[in-house]
Ligand code: B12
């Protein structure tokens with residue numbers, strides 16, 4: 001059977017005037033996961049429109065398309081195109097899970113929720129000619145799930161081919177997050193076994209890893225076992241975790257000891273009431289400075305995520321947040337306009353209050369105000385958002401923020417990371433056009449390690465055979 005799996009791109013990702021590096025970071029791991037369930041004899045291709053032009057002239061037996069909210073329009077176009085040719089089309093992913101009726105107009109089969117179990121059911125049905133219209137996920141486990149087919153990914157096209165996900169979901173329930181909508185009707189947080197996770201990590205070449213888990217520290221016992229097992233593997237890695245988990249006794253140190261060098265933390269807002277309104281009770285704003293200090297003292301760079309437009313925000317929120325981030329020497333900040341994704345508690349609330357203004361999914365990209373904010377106009381929210389980026393990443397701010405680091409090595413690493421990420425757009429464009437993005441990886445590793453540091457004993461690779469998979473190894 002000929003199977004084609006496609007990650008369509010949103011319009012901006014294919015524009016030479018947008019930030020191509022943002023879309024050349026991670027390969028389509030969800031599709032590589034699905035590919036692992038196909039038979040040896042099946043011919044499988046994965047195409048990612050963020051990094052390549054799609055070949056739409058072919059006629060496979062089966063097409064599977066991944067649909068996010070912002071690429072939904074493009075995904076439906078591609079689905080319609082293949083269906084016109086008589087090809088069977090499956091749609092899955094986050095957006096179709098919340099918008100089943102919309103998706104059913106474009107797909108022959110639509111998958112609700114994670115698809116580790118339903119995709120296998122579908123393949124059996126398809127081979128016997130009785131596929132269903134809708135597959136709803138109910139079994140929530142990663143035990144025994146095969147490793148993603150990374151051999152189908154063109155790794156040279158990505159800055160971070162070694163993205164890895166060892167859990168699904170998150171133990172928390174923030175109102176604005178996609179999570180509860182995607183994992184409804186069952187467990188919304190589960191992990192691989194530690195041994196399976198380590199086995200997957202062991203297959204990844206090179207040094208650098210990026211864990212894309214929503215909350216890698218979400219199950220402290222699992223995380224501690226994973227970090228113990230990773231000691232001596234010689235990795236440098238990045239991940240995301242909640243603020244509260246950084247205070248779990250000993251966990252951060254274990255992470256650092258096995259190579260954590262930069263972390264994405266959802267601070268979201270400096271306003272305590274905003275956090276409560278969004279059901280984000282696990283963030284306590286008085287702990288923010290302590291968390292940053294802990295991370296910096298441990299040599300971990302902070303990527304702080306902030307959301308603008310919550311009901312406690314007025315037009316002063318932008319400058320206040322940026323000033324605070326610079327004052328606390330944060331390396332990179334990601335700003336978002338609050339975006340109510342369909343299916344979330346936030347979306348339901350704003351719909352009930354009659355505050356939803358825009359229904360074009362392409363604009364649900366966290367850069368547009370799609371709802372009526374409480375204390376400012378949608379225009380003021382968008383302008384403030386762009387101003388925040390400009391202020392945080394201007395040269396003066398970068399310098400001021402880096403200068404907050406106590407030693408010269410820290411200052412230099414801060415500057416190199418921030419400048420590399422936000423101030424080298426033309427260089428990134430050239431690197432991507434000449435298909436050399438893979439060559440930039442050693443530089444990223446060098447900056448993560450620290451410019452003045454050579455490989456430490458921690459980072460010298462220990463072959464698998466001489467390494468335990470759980471428990472302390474050093
Ligand atoms: C990596 C990532 C990116 C990467 C690249 C995406 C990629 N290469 O896959 C980059 C940086 C480009 C990116 C960009 C954006 N992203 Co993003 N991203 C992620 C992230 C962190 C991980 C995705 C992942 O690999 N998951 C792990 C795999 C195993 O799971 P999966 O992809 O969901 O696949 C499973 C199922 O969905 C299902 N499935 C998926 N596709 C299909 C297809 C078929 C046929 C079937 C049967 C099943 C199926 O099966 C898989 C196995 O269970 C997620 C958060 C998350 N935890 O998922 C956010 C997330 C997907 N991103 C999001 C957003 C909003 C964006 C942006 C708009 C952000 C922005 N402001 O610019 C852009 C636009 C993306 C676009 N193309 O439209 C939202 C999506 C919300 C929504 N309702 O759609 C998420 C959920 C983050 C969040 N918490 O809000 N993103």
Ligand code: SF4
Pocket residue numbers: 169170171172173174177178179214215242266
């Ligand atoms: S902590 Fe993060 S991933 Fe978890 S529910 Fe809240 S926003 Fe979503």
